Amino acid sequence: MSWFDSLPTAEATVPCGAGAHTVRWAAGQLTLPAHPDAEAELVLGALGGDKPECVTLTETWARHAADLAVLTTGPRCAADRVRVDPEEVAAQRASLPPAWAQAVSVPMVAGPTSPARARRRAMLPATGPRIDEARRRQVDRIELLELLALGPEFQFRLSGTVSAAWAEPDRAGERAGHRPAFTAALTGRLAPAAEHWLGIGPGTVTVTPHEGPGWGTLAVTGTGTARRLHASLPVSWLADVWACGMAVADGHLVVAVDEPGYPLARVRVLPAPGAEPVAVTVRAEQSDRGGLPAWEVASD
Amino acid sequence: MEYRERAETYLRLLAEAALRPGADGHAGRIRRAADLLIEAGVLTEPMAARILADFQLSLRVRGRQEAFVPSTRLRRLGSFAPGAPGALGVPGLAGGLAGGKPPPWRVLRPGPSTSGSRLMALILLDDKGLAPATLCFSTAIGTPESDVPVLTGLTATDNLGTAYRLGFTDGTWAGSTWTGTVVLIPAPPATVRKLDIAGPAGPLLRAEVADVPADGAAPGALPRPVQESPGERLLTRRAEAMLAELALGVHDKPAVSQSGLAELAGTLEAAGLLSPLSPAPARLAALSQLLGLPLEGPASEVPARWTEIMAYYGRRRRLAPVTGTAAIGMALPEIDGARLVMAGVRSGSAGSFLHAVVQGLAPLPRRRPPGTSWDTGFSIWARDDAGGWHLGTVEDVSPAGGAAGMLRLALLPPLCHETASLTIEVIGPSQQITADLPARW
Numbered sequence: 001m002s003w004f005d006s007l008p009t010a011e012a013t014v015p016c017g018a019g020a021h022t023v024r025w026a027a028g029q030l031t032l033p034a035h036p037d038a039e040a041e042l043v044l045g046a047l048g049g050d051k052p053e054c055v056t057l058t059e060t061w062a063r064h065a066a067d068l069a070v071l072t073t074g075p076r077c078a079a080d081r082v083r084v085d086p087e088e089v090a091a092q093r094a095s096l097p098p099a100w101a102q103a104v105s106v107p108m109v110a111g112p113t114s115p116a117r118a119r120r121r122a123m124l125p126a127t128g129p130r131i132d133e134a135r136r137r138q139v140d141r142i143e144l145l146e147l148l149a150l151g152p153e154f155q156f157r158l159s160g161t162v163s164a165a166w167a168e169p170d171r172a173g174e175r176a177g178h179r180p181a182f183t184a185a186l187t188g189r190l191a192p193a194a195e196h197w198l199g200i201g202p203g204t205v206t207v208t209p210h211e212g213p214g215w216g217t218l219a220v221t222g223t224g225t226a227r228r229l230h231a232s233l234p235v236s237w238l239a240d241v242w243a244c245g246m247a248v249a250d251g252h253l254v255v256a257v258d259e260p261g262y263p264l265a266r267v268r269v270l271p272a273p274g275a276e277p278v279a280v281t282v283r284a285e286q287s288d289r290g291g292l293p294a295w296e297v298a299s300d
Numbered sequence: 301m302e303y304r305e306r307a308e309t310y311l312r313l314l315a316e317a318a319l320r321p322g323a324d325g326h327a328g329r330i331r332r333a334a335d336l337l338i339e340a341g342v343l344t345e346p347m348a349a350r351i352l353a354d355f356q357l358s359l360r361v362r363g364r365q366e367a368f369v370p371s372t373r374l375r376r377l378g379s380f381a382p383g384a385p386g387a388l389g390v391p392g393l394a395g396g397l398a399g400g401k402p403p404p405w406r407v408l409r410p411g412p413s414t415s416g417s418r419l420m421a422l423i424l425l426d427d428k429g430l431a432p433a434t435l436c437f438s439t440a441i442g443t444p445e446s447d448v449p450v451l452t453g454l455t456a457t458d459n460l461g462t463a464y465r466l467g468f469t470d471g472t473w474a475g476s477t478w479t480g481t482v483v484l485i486p487a488p489p490a491t492v493r494k495l496d497i498a499g500p501a502g503p504l505l506r507a508e509v510a511d512v513p514a515d516g517a518a519p520g521a522l523p524r525p526v527q528e529s530p531g532e533r534l535l536t537r538r539a540e541a542m543l544a545e546l547a548l549g550v551h552d553k554p555a556v557s558q559s560g561l562a563e564l565a566g567t568l569e570a571a572g573l574l575s576p577l578s579p580a581p582a583r584l585a586a587l588s589q590l591l592g593l594p595l596e597g598p599a600s601e602v603p604a605r606w607t608e609i610m611a612y613y614g615r616r617r618r619l620a621p622v623t624g625t626a627a628i629g630m631a632l633p634e635i636d637g638a639r640l641v642m643a644g645v646r647s648g649s650a651g652s653f654l655h656a657v658v659q660g661l662a663p664l665p666r667r668r669p670p671g672t673s674w675d676t677g678f679s680i681w682a683r684d685d686a687g688g689w690h691l692g693t694v695e696d697v698s699p700a701g702g703a704a705g706m707l708r709l710a711l712l713p714p715l716c717h718e719t720a721s722l723t724i725e726v727i728g729p730s731q732q733i734t735a736d737l738p739a740r741w
Contacts, residue, residue: 072354073361076319082361141357148361180305184312188319202320206313 420644
């Protein structure tokens, strides 16, 4: 079972050639119903043939699947609307000098690579060291904007993908080198949830990354204007809980997911600060929360 | 948690807070904080640039129209390529020490002084020798206007009969006397015992040199951790910059205000770089007050060495600087990735200047505003044999080829007597060193 089991399928329409194609996110993967053999089209593209835009988009998605800039730029909660005009991004892409536009950014951080992906990557034009750093960054930013332009449903799913990539148990060492980025990512996402949960000001929330066994810790100290919430949560919370829209379910803070699922998931919730987590089943309801389901407690 | 991690976390959380609804107008505060953390040496420029660029993009995709321009410092470093040593500023001074142990420099010290031209030290690098020296030309030949023709006519040979190609850097003229660094190519051998520099009119400098034990390392000088936190260090460096401005006669600098200092200290405290109990902010406020700025602080907090500088420059009649050249020729152990060889001192009516070979300094901006000194991130002080303290401020940095450079430090106040020794104190971001160096005039 994976974090993305708690999310329904999402679709977006993107321009491709003379028409428009559907891009589908399902079970953690971006698929292209209009291009059933996208792998072959990638190979053709690498050999100099035309590569359809939506095939390029799946490549871009894969390249940014561990890009921490997604967490820096992407939404913090359903109410945090991140809007990118696809036409504006297309214009930016078009304004790049030809050599830049063809430059393919390197993966943000090397993630687990399947043999198929490795073969595919080997056939892509040589990149990385030969691309000027500034040029690569600019291309990275345009690519990130292209992904964000897919809309909130995809923004949350991409954020979940990035978080899950970094939450792998064997990446604890790498995570340690990015503690400030994860501190900000966790704080920025728990803060609006805590406001919804306890009415506490988001500026009073600080979360540090939790490593090791257990779900983490959470404590509220002080009263009145001195009230502060300090928490320690694993990076996996961002994927398992937050990206699936279940940070707060029925007035409870969800701190861990035991059995991901959609529309039913088994989670552990905190009824109040200082309380022990309680295992409950939550049910997804349709909502207009940026493509995320709203979760209600179904049973204990 | 290390200071670097604290600083990055602080800046990221500040950006996070500024993204929240209703936090318009916080962008400027983030820029200033980034500048400060870079200045404190706890955040690299590329990291700050990345955080600010991400923040800018985050504002943009949220439709926030806050004017966001690169911060002062980052704008100044606009063409700095991350990771490219010496890419900006004085070429070749940055880097060199990070990628492993650099080859040792050998220091040779000149013998007893003779009148006229004077060698401060001979420092043997991999491919060249550096000879900071004072060359006294005949008044008929040497003038500042004819600098290049005069110097290009010089030749150098050693006691083994080897002739060297010559280069010149870090030069200044005082009448017909040139003080600077003669670059000898190739590097003289360590067995060299005599160096002759001659001009068209005859011999100009004849110096006997002797190998110094332990490659010229200052005896007993060991790096030790800096006592001050990065925040205190930054405030101390700010104070030293104010003292330098006083000495340089700069009066039109924007004054430090009480609110400006409060924001400065607040940022440093929030970033975990300054203890709320630290006396450093009060010390800076007290110095500012003594300098006539609109701040208040207890005068008792002002260190004696700061007061000495204020006392000297506050006098209507000041003691004249001593005239002469002193050879030192001592290497200091590497601290915070930088190494220094103190070559010697040249003192005259323009002031007293400590000449040093340096490697491993952070890139410095190409241009320096008039009346200011370069901030290298290090504090350098010298105490003469009468106990008088002199602040070393960077007057000039000149490339000397490769990763080495020549540092000319103005001693404030200047030396007023031929001190037999100088106690040099160098304080970096995390390490400091004190060395007693004999000076031979």
